[in-house]
Amino acid sequence: MSRENEPTKQFHFEILRYDASNDAQPRFQSYALEASGGISVLEALLKIQEEQDPSLAFRYACRGAICGSCAMAINSRLDLACRVLLKSLPAGRVVLEPLPNYDVIKDLVLDMDPFWEKYERVRPWLQAEVVEGGERRMSEDEREKIDQYVNCILCGLCYGACPVLASNEKFTGPAALAKLYRFLADAREERDGETLEQEDGTEGVWGCHTITRCIQVCPRNVRPTDGIEGVRRKLLVHKFKKVMGSGR
Known part of the structure; x- marks a missing residue:
């Protein structure tokens, strides 16, 4: 069974949203996603962006842990979103935040x-x-x-x-x-x-x-x-x- 074809379940995402050009303070926004636990956090983000909220901003490129573009905090752990599978996260809860020590341009996009x-x-x-x-x-x-x-x-x-x-x-x-x-x-x-x-x-x-x-x-x-x-x-x-x- 391919990882995309694993049984689906409900995942609850909390994503820190912030637009430096408009917002006074960051805020968490909730999303519910029915998805296979075998997909990556990055793939889940792409589904949320495509199906629920096109305004959600994040970086990615290779999707294979080669380019390093999708670095973020995932349940307070710093990692690449493309290499963390949803099933590795407990209780189906996913909290996504931008990396510390950087200014934020928008959402998960950093000023590098x-x-x-x-x-x-x-x-x-x-x-x-x-x-x-x-x-x-x-x-x-x-x-x-x-x-x-x-x-x-x-x-x-x-x-x-x-x-x-x-x-x-x-x-x-x-x-x-x-x-x-x-x-x-x-x-x-x-x-x-x-x-x-x-x-x-x-x-x-x-x-x-x-x-x-x-x-x-x-x-x-x-x-x-x-x-x-x-x-x-x-x-x-x-x-x-x-x-x-x-x-x-």
Whole structure:
């Protein structure tokens, strides 16, 4: 039996509604949906939008936990709506809210600009001189060191889960810092210490309290806290070399 053909039941949805351009306060709106427990929360949202309320706003793209667009809070748990099945939620009650630590544009649609601005700030690309032949090769062992960080899909769940960002919105955040480590640990990387020095402070790597909420919510098993610890080590080595090089 396919998951769509599983027996149907009544699900009760409570969705936090808010339009930043019109509403003074957010409010919960209720929806009842008869659906198979084998469908995902995202599929249920699409049914509600199509059959009951076309004004409901949320993001999605791939529907297969690849793009990360449908990140939200589902019964207070941060996850991708496309990978959570209705039958996994107790008592048929589904409470949907936007991720914490973001401003809301409308309903479950977030303003991702701060996330992307911080991501861009760490220069998340390989900085190396062009070599003859056009390829810079790396060994399997070297690749394995950065594999988990390459797997990040930039869904923003870790940013929403981070307790530091809840109190310090200037903190760079786990996604960007883990991606910085992905390149610092790349054997082909040749960047200078400018990006490292930029993150030397409580708004950068020293702001992380190693609570590991980012690890707990990652749908791709990335461990951002480990990456942040790696950046800290790289930074300390850089500072030591800088001091020794200056003769102090």
